[in-house]
Amino acid sequence: MPDYLFDFLDELKFLRNGRKTAIITDIDGTISEIAPTPEEAVVDDEMRDVLRDLASRYRVLAFISGRPVREALRMVGVPGAVYVGNHGLEYIINGNYQRFSEVEEYIPLIKKCALELRDKIDEENVIFEDKGICYSIHYRQCTDPELSRKRILKNLQEIPESKGLKVDHGRMLVELKPPLHYNKGFIVRKILEDSDVSSAVYLGDDITDADAFREIRKLESERGMKNVPILVLSKEIPPEVKNSARFFVYGISEVLRFFRWLLK
CATH class of the missing domain: 3.30.70.1020 (Trehalose-6-phosphate phosphatase related protein; domain 2)
Known part of the structure; x- marks a missing residue:
């Protein structure tokens, strides 16, 4: 079981260096409440305002979702961020849409x-x-x-x-x-290897986020990065996903609280 994030904030103050840190987050269940249907889910104004502040301060702000990438862009609506859809199979970087040809x-x-x-x-x-x-x-x-x-x-x-x-x-x-090797971990690695950052946060709440958790932990040993994988806890998460994260928070309200701490 990972550790409770807010017990370790003193050790994570290096994350406040926005010029050297990437903030990467899932959307549904992480910055948006899980809804009965995909169409009903929203990123509320309070969260969006904080995300815009993060975008202005941090070198990299990226949103990675199982949704189609243009739906992720519409739902979050923060300019200048990286948007990834379909679990890493398509993305929008610098306003340009791409997807893997395979x-x-x-x-x-x-x-x-x-x-x-x-x-x-x-x-x-x-x-x-x-x-x-x-x-x-x-x-x-x-x-x-x-x-x-x-x-x-x-x-x-x-x-x-x-x-x-x-x-x-x-x-x-x-x-x-598609039966391909591309996943959230692959695209997180691509984003970080293309960025001049020394640390990264990844927040997620679902099975596919475990790939990203594992990948940013690999990057710690390979590139000497200081990375922080954070699980947004829910009763629907299987044990193997919990074990892949380093820290956890209780729900989206605590994600918002963490983002505000980063901006202090």
């Missing part, structure tokens, strides 16, 4: 598999979200989420196309992805 061949296969699955799942509270590259199947609103998850996975196994895809899990969702 994803192209898998997009038709993912859509075909998702549409077949939709025909098999007769449950109105299961939400299918087409994210352009990936496809998420949300079961948060189902009466018995665990039973719905098992049904989704069972039906996926009956679709031949799913064998050629990566089937991932998140907070109350199953996700169809």
